[in-house]
Amino acid sequence: MTIDVSVIPVQRQATLGAPAACEGVALHGGEDVRMVMMPAPIGTGIVFIRTDIDTCENDIPVRADAVTDVTRCTTISNYAGISVSTIEHLMAALSASGVDNLCIEIDGPELPAMDGSAEKFLQMIETAGVVSQPAPRRYVKVLKPVEVQVGDAYARIEPHHNLHLDVTIDFADAAIGRQRIEIEPDVKAFRGRLASARTFARAHEVVALREAGLSLGGSYDNAIVVDGDKVLNPGGLRYSDEFVRHKALDLMGDMYVGGPLLGRVTAVRAGHALNHQLLLALFADSKAWKFTHLATVNALPDNMENTDNMKNAGNMIKSAPADVSALEETVSAL
Numbered sequence: 001m002t003i004d005v006s007v008i009p010v011q012r013q014a015t016l017g018a019p020a021a022c023e024g025v026a027l028h029g030g031e032d033v034r035m036v037m038m039p040a041p042i043g044t045g046i047v048f049i050r051t052d053i054d055t056c057e058n059d060i061p062v063r064a065d066a067v068t069d070v071t072r073c074t075t076i077s078n079y080a081g082i083s084v085s086t087i088e089h090l091m092a093a094l095s096a097s098g099v100d101n102l103c104i105e106i107d108g109p110e111l112p113a114m115d116g117s118a119e120k121f122l123q124m125i126e127t128a129g130v131v132s133q134p135a136p137r138r139y140v141k142v143l144k145p146v147e148v149q150v151g152d153a154y155a156r157i158e159p160h161h162n163l164h165l166d167v168t169i170d171f172a173d174a175a176i177g178r179q180r181i182e183i184e185p186d187v188k189a190f191r192g193r194l195a196s197a198r199t200f201a202r203a204h205e206v207v208a209l210r211e212a213g214l215s216l217g218g219s220y221d222n223a224i225v226v227d228g229d230k231v232l233n234p235g236g237l238r239y240s241d242e243f244v245r246h247k248a249l250d251l252m253g254d255m256y257v258g259g260p261l262l263g264r265v266t267a268v269r270a271g272h273a274l275n276h277q278l279l280l281a282l283f284a285d286s287k288a289w290k291f292t293h294l295a296t297v298n299a300l301p302d303n304m305e306n307t308d309n310m311k312n313a314g315n316m317i318k319s320a321p322a323d324v325s326a327l328e329e330t331v332s333a334l
């Protein structure tokens with residue numbers, strides 16, 4: 001069958017339509033930080049820029065192999081050891097919104113906690129607007145199951161046409177208990193079910209964290225605090241299963257460190273460390289994944305997805321002039 005690729009609209013890369021700024025307290029460090037998200041050209045990816053560091057080594061690209069710490073939150077570092085922490089809630093909002101290219105200036109080592117959820121970040125993205133760019137979006141398509149396990153926690157990823165999350169938590173604390181959520185988090189589902197779910201800690205952990213110099217900016221304004229069967233926050237919970245919703249949000253943000261993903265992720269008692277192990281295990285097995293492009297409508301036959309020609313088209317288009325007509329011409333020249 002002959003297919004005219006020029007008539008197949010592929011999913012395009014996207015950035016923000018305008019800069020978006022916020023400021024707030026960092027959850028772990030306790031300092032006030034200001035963050036500005038700025039539109040970025042095709043192929044930039046998500047890049048943090050530490051404006052408080054006065055060297056030319058202050059940019060930190062988000063990549064799976066840039067993750068350097070997964071204790072309580074996700075931290076990435078660049079080759080010079082400059083880092084930025086607690087990126088996962090913003091990454092989840094960027095994943096849901098389909099933002100590929102962004103420069104994020106920040107004047108400290110940790111993102112502002114806002115209210116402990118991704119709601120404010122999603123609002124900022126939606127206010128600035130998401131604009132499509134004239135180059136195909138590159139997805140990571142899972143080809144075979146990959147699983148990681150540590151003790152009674154495990155995480156598994158397997159082939160699926162969309163990102164699909166199936167998350168289970170199981171805490172001894174009666175206020176949390178066993179909860180499960182299953183979701184295909186497009187922006188509508190993310191906004192409605194995950195974005196406003198807040199991070200949480202157990203009361204005894206908060207004491208230990210403070211003694212370890214962490215959670216210094218934590219308060220009832222940016223985290224749920226649980227003590228046995230009680231939620232200590234005066235306002236209570238936003239959802240009875242807010243805890244597992246937040247874990248799904250974290251998983252989504254941690255997976256997006258590796259780029260847009262097509263796969264079904266099952267996570268049981270997982271956290272940032274296991275999420276990251278799963279991503280590394282996937283990328284470590286070259287037969288378990290491949291890059292692909294997606295049609296915007298169900299017009300792309302299976303045998304056209306990620307052929308070598310499509311891969312080459314992606315490379316060609318990345319270096320082509322940034323206008324739509326160039327894209328159409330390059331693709332139709334296949």
Ligand SMILES: [Zn+2]
Pocket residue numbers: 088089199246250
């Ligand atoms: Zn979180």
